[in-house]
Amino acid sequence: MSLDTVKHAAETPDTAQPWAELGLKQDEYERIRAILGRRPTGAELAMYSVMWSEHCSYKSSKVHLRQFGEKAPENDALLVGIGENAGVVDVGQGYAVTFKVESHNHPSYIEPYQGAATGVGGIVRDILAMGARPVAVMDPLRFGAADHPDTKRVLPGVVAGIGGYGNCLGLPNIGGEVVFDPCYQGNPLVNALCVGVMKHEDIHLAKASGAGNKVILYGARTGGDGIGGVSVLASETFDATGPAKRPAVQVGDPFQEKLLIECTLELFREHLVEGIQDLGGAGLSCATSELASAGSGGMRVELDTVPLRDATLSPEEILMSESQERMCAIVEPGKVARFMEICEKWDVIATVIGEVTEGERLEIFWHGEQIVDVPPRTVAHEGPVYERPYARPSWQDELQADDANKLPRPASSDELREQVLKVLASPNQASKSWITDQYDRFVQGNTVLAQPEDSGMVRIDESTNLGVAVATDGNGRYTKLDPYTGAQLALAESYRNVAATGARPLAISNCLNFGSPEDPGVMWQFAEATRGLADGCLALGTPVTGGNVSLYNQTGETAIHPTPVVAVLGVIDDVNRRTPMAFTEQGQLLYLLGETHEELGGSAWSQVIHDHLGGLPPRVDLEREKLLAEILIAASRDGMIDAAHDLSDGGLVQALVESCLRGGNGARILVPEGLDPFVFLFSESAGRAVVAVPRSEELRFTDMCGARGLPATRIGVVDGESLEVQGEFGISLDELRSAHQGTIPALFG
Amino acid sequence: MARVVVDVMLKPEILDPQGQAVQRALPRLGFEGIADVRQGKRFELEVQGPVDEAALARIHEMAETFLANTVIEDFTVRVES
Amino acid sequence: MARVVVDVMLKPEILDPQGQAVQRALPRLGFEGIADVRQGKRFELEVQGPVDEAALARIHEMAETFLANTVIEDFTVRVES
Amino acid sequence: MTARVGVVTFPGTLDDRDTQRAVRIAGLEAVPLWHRDKDLKQVDAVVLPGGFSYGDYLRAGAISRFSPVMESVIEQAKAGMPVLGICNGFQVLTETHLLPGAMLRNNHLHFICRDQKLRVENADTAWTADYRAGQQISVPLKNIDGRYVADERTLDELEAEGRVVFRYLDGNPNGSLRDIAGITNAAGNVVGLMPHPEHAVEPLIGTGRTDGLGFFTSLLKKLVNS
Ligand SMILES: Nc1ncnc2c1ncn2[C@@H]1O[C@H](COP(=O)(O)OP(=O)(O)O)[C@@H](O)[C@H]1O
């Protein structure tokens, strides 16, 4: 067996290397040679190839993501911005909150259970690495057609994986999304979000400083997970007897992760950690190079000391392994003994694998021989940057010209009633409780609101009742019709959802799910969506704290709908003031806030009734969204409303049905003068919400709306056991309930 | 009726947290000398009709497509005597 | 190193919904002629040292007190050839 | 002086902090107990909380049962100390045979999280004295291995001796035999149940009900009166 040492590499400049198989381009390989002044060793090649991959380096998206910083609104709340494992926001009373949403799309298609489970595990470690206790998770999901046979494989596996992992960690699942569309058939989207809480002084960063400090790897042993591609390299470097085929699939062990969480929090409590990084994609390569790159000084690692699950792993594979449930900490020498004691207490294996050095190099040794000698920044932070060409697709104009507002509408009240039920029972609009009931939403005993409420809300301080709310939204149909507007609509909806529960939106995270960046049309969608999102965040005053980009979501040549998922985090000073969505009492007055226009492009109605996607998405008015949010927050604070529910896909009728069913009360609805009942019920105009106002507060509430210029229309009253739209139809709660709740269990139960 | 047994085990290179948890508990219970534990599934199928080549071929297919997840698991099929 | 296998199955009188779910799915997948399916666990133990009477007795005890819950499960221990 | 209630943390326990909170809300002192310590720190009662101890690997509760702390808990339980096992804690209690029967995978094979209606069948145990027999309460249920099974003879015995403490109402959520949600030992000091009373102690949190508080106030009364 010949080890490809640094020395050997310098002596054999002409050895052919499998850079192409590892996904590097010729010029990238040349650049590595230029950086090192020689050919890379096998281990170095492995590190560069994986760290310069799209997934780790953001090489196609970087130039666009810059706007999130350049256009960032002034915001004192932002304690840690983009670039760290997750952003951190000041929520007052000395508390800081960190949150982030990430994708695990491709693994979840190959192995739905493990793919989704390890997606949750990965995002939780990101949050933990910031110094925070994880307090909740959410799961925005997209699947192919609900009735497609493969969806019956993917969805139950994904849901069981998210539940299996998250439930076992003791993290309440407080919300998410489930969307079906044929465009995700061969490429489901599994995004996972985690929120964590800490005190300001507990914030930790991923950087290695202080020469002589120890590098400690702790958590699970390292196995051959997720290194399929690098085996190419291993088999090149090793003789004919090369290692066995390695699994590309990572398997999660939530029990191990739970121990890792408790152990890490105890390490933080005793101030034993100088810097910390979780191990996710690209494993040790990523953790060591990022820690060294962000810190001062270099790092020396003895790779032989890494505890292995599989003794046959090559050094390249150890560097690449994506085995789950591992963390890497920088610890002062005097604190190592205590660090080890705490790990032992939690049955967590911990090993000193190296130390921070004076120099500026990342040096890795194997059996005493040097196999890596690189400037860490060139691996971690100075990867290639592409200015990919982009162009508005040729079909975009035609798509927008195919106006949904011209589709045939229901000709009679009976037909309108029929369509209401049909849209309500469609997989996208149907109740997702069959799915969400598989998630623990009560654990930790701080859940104030969870699905199906507009946003999830958890209490973070028992004595003051301080709480945070989070919602995620994204509409691929809108974004396909107009990526700039679609991204803003995702932001606006998520923002509105947070405000609807009474919380003040503070900051956002996002997961940008798109097709191949090598397709100029997709790249245009991406450029437009990021521009829209950055402009939107500036207008709303909510900075982007971090996020994730997932590209190459496509089947063959066909990309998914561009799907930016936006998560908004809000704060509420007293969770007692939260606004739920249920109509709980007969006699409550119903007000529609905002304006309804004829906007059916991309709507649920156009999809369900006409299988149509065309025209323009609803218009966005961010000033209006801000005003609406202020009204919703003020009304919650001053006890002027009993319930609120935002209007989004499915329109007013969807929101009314959900709030009626949640409270077990009917409603009598009057169509406002001059509005077409169909448009009134099904239009998806943005910037709207329905609220239930107690009679005693009506005047105060309408005065407030009037004074601030927010249109508020009285549309009815909570009443009876059915939804009555006067002059049109009535539908009993029972009939609504069976339409709404029957669909998903019938498909997957 | 004949019984066919399908054993499904995680592939050797795949992490087996269950087996590991069992193994780690053994010394505490006073059982020494077990170097490794892997935990898998055992399916007992009661087969109607003769268990001939054709029947076994079908069961093999069933194991491959349904009982085992061959992305992460191996399986064996055998007739129980 | 020798391998000892412990098979653990639910007692016949205990409802086995996992086995039933498998059985119910089979006809839909085009597999007919399976009258019953039971799903259990299989443990593969790698034993250090000789697998003699004494070792087997210990493994039997381990199965009885730990690997199986004899309130609901039966088990068998065998040395794999 | 108030009564001291030990709350055990095993590796993988999830609801320990929530249980401590519930104990405090009821006016008792919560004492954390660690699985590796035999020392029960002179507590007056012990709660084995919910979660996935040891990942629920092998069987729920099977590995925790052998922990040092359980040696003391078993000993004290036999001597009459009040012990409550919630969810995973109930599973540990059946694995130790302090309570009869066993817990299996739900008949529908899914994790289920919902607000669950129960009927209190026995209001004479250490943990249920603050309820009335026949009273209906709602507390969250959340588990995947919640199906209670025992042989017919054991079930008949439990019924005859009034040792079925809680029964599921409005639909059996998991296939538990005779709709059993919780049981007690013959002495009435050891109680196990699958639903989570500790998650129903504050008006704003979770389902917004406080039906679970009675478990802990029952204990307080019992300890103060004895
Ligand atoms: N995969 C999921 N996990 C958790 N909660 C979900 C999931 N899918 C949907 N939900 C919840 O169901 C409710 C309704 O979802 P949705 O209709 O998408 O909300 P909206 O469109 O109003 O934002 C929300 O509370 C949402 O958080």
Ligand SMILES: [Mg+2]
């Ligand atoms: Mg909403």
